[in-house]
Amino acid sequence: MTEEQILSELAEILNEVAGVEASKVSADKSFLDDLEVDSLSMVEVVMAAEDKFGVKIPDEEVKNLRTVQDAINFIVKAK
Amino acid sequence: MTQIKAPFRPNGTKVAGVGGYRPKRVVTNDEVAPLIDSSDQWIRERSGIIHRRFAGPDETVAEMAKLATLKALEFANIEPEKVDLLILATATNPAQLPNLAMEVTHKIGATHAGAYDLGAACSGFSYGVAAASEAILAGDAEVAVIVGSERMSDFVSQYDRGTAFLFGDGAGAFVITSDEEFKIAPPVWGADGSMAEAICMTKSWTDFQAETASEFPSLKMEGQRVFRWAITEMVQVAHAALAKAGIQVADLGAFVPHQANQRITDHIAKSLNLPEHVAIAKDGIQMGNTTAATIPLALETLMENNEVKSGDLALIMGFGAGLSYSGQVIAIP
Numbered sequence: 001m002t003e004e005q006i007l008s009e010l011a012e013i014l015n016e017v018a019g020v021e022a023s024k025v026s027a028d029k030s031f032l033d034d035l036e037v038d039s040l041s042m043v044e045v046v047m048a049a050e051d052k053f054g055v056k057i058p059d060e061e062v063k064n065l066r067t068v069q070d071a072i073n074f075i076v077k078a079k
Numbered sequence: 080m081t082q083i084k085a086p087f088r089p090n091g092t093k094v095a096g097v098g099g100y101r102p103k104r105v106v107t108n109d110e111v112a113p114l115i116d117s118s119d120q121w122i123r124e125r126s127g128i129i130h131r132r133f134a135g136p137d138e139t140v141a142e143m144a145k146l147a148t149l150k151a152l153e154f155a156n157i158e159p160e161k162v163d164l165l166i167l168a169t170a171t172n173p174a175q176l177p178n179l180a181m182e183v184t185h186k187i188g189a190t191h192a193g194a195y196d197l198g199a200a201c202s203g204f205s206y207g208v209a210a211a212s213e214a215i216l217a218g219d220a221e222v223a224v225i226v227g228s229e230r231m232s233d234f235v236s237q238y239d240r241g242t243a244f245l246f247g248d249g250a251g252a253f254v255i256t257s258d259e260e261f262k263i264a265p266p267v268w269g270a271d272g273s274m275a276e277a278i279c280m281t282k283s284w285t286d287f288q289a290e291t292a293s294e295f296p297s298l299k300m301e302g303q304r305v306f307r308w309a310i311t312e313m314v315q316v317a318h319a320a321l322a323k324a325g326i327q328v329a330d331l332g333a334f335v336p337h338q339a340n341q342r343i344t345d346h347i348a349k350s351l352n353l354p355e356h357v358a359i360a361k362d363g364i365q366m367g368n369t370t371a372a373t374i375p376l377a378l379e380t381l382m383e384n385n386e387v388k389s390g391d392l393a394l395i396m397g398f399g400a401g402l403s404y405s406g407q408v409i410a411i412p
Contacts, residue, residue: 038124039302039303040302040303040306040340040342042303043303043307043310044310044346047307059301059304059307062303063303
């Protein structure tokens with residue numbers, strides 16, 4: 001899976017789970033500050049990402065995922 | 080050989096009365112927000128909470144428990160002297176001992192009652208419903224009271240961004256008596272001690288004593304970790320509780336989860352696919368998280384708003400610090 005594909009799937013998840021407009025999602029955006037995804041929605045995003053990408057994202061890791069790129073990097077490494 | 084006499088054991092038990100006590104002082108988000116660099120909007124989005132109540136100096140854990148208990152006894156039309164067991168579920172007794180349950184029985188004139196406190200935090204009320212029901216089924220008691228009462232404001236730091244806005248004070252009680260039928264289902268309960276640090280105190284009393292200049296212990300919580308546990312594990316608990324009662328989701332009249340956070344309630348309700356006719360308790364929006372008191376207070380509100388009727392089945396379930404959980408189906412009086 002390319003980074004572009006991961007980005008596109010993440011945008012879909014963010015839209016479904018947190019109501020974020022998919023067009024707003026780019027790799028440099030911060031979940032909290034730019035996309036207004038609060039810490040509880042982040043948990044839901046992480047759970048959906050685990051299902052979609054077949055990876056495990058432990059609770060301790062979640063707070064390190066500040067930007068969309070952080071999430072992409074984690075998923076690439078975990079796959 | 081001499082046999083021990085077997086007590087009379089009824090066929091079943093029921094909730095005969097419900098009563099709550101809400102402290103006088105209403106505390107809005109606007110009052111709480113500045114101390115945690117937050118806003119009314121942020122608090123509402125994060126938790127659904129609009130306001131909560133903080134107990135005043137006269138509204139002690141025992142006093143609030145007494146008032147909730149008297150209200151529930153009035154509902155049940157039972158004299159306080161008839162109570163022979165009172166269980167007080169609380170996490171906020173400000174002293175190691177004595178338990179507060181007997182202060183309540185003393186205040187209400189229940190001179191024949193056994194009394195003890197039950198410590199299971201947010202699961203305490205449901206564990207207590209089971210304990211009270213079982214006492215009656217065993218023939219140990221005829222009129223039992225389970226009352227949850229909390230002064231969370233004594234132990235939550237106003238400056239902790241993760242917890243300051245969530246918790247409130249209050250008390251709620253059920254009166255439980257025998258019945259020809261089974262109107263309180265067996266509980267589903269459990270605990271995960273590996274997650275004890277997800278909701279705990281910043282330090283123990285002995286640590287506090289050992290430190291020369293130290294901040295008072297307060298509640299701390301790993302919000303994201305607890306949220307994830309609640310929205311996944313508690314769905315299974317709900318299904319198990321329904322199965323133990325031998326009913327389906329569609330048979331419910333009400334879903335009354337511990338009012339930890341409206342977003343948790345919404346998530347679990349969605350995962351359970353609750354049909355539209357099932358009333359969903361949301362009293363936490365007005366009261367905050369009152370730990371062991373949330374369930375009876377939330378049920379009382381549904382009843383007062385006529386969102387449920389007598390005889391409807393309600394799934395009550397508590398979950399929280401421990402981490403622990405307990406839930407069961409009851410018939411609404």
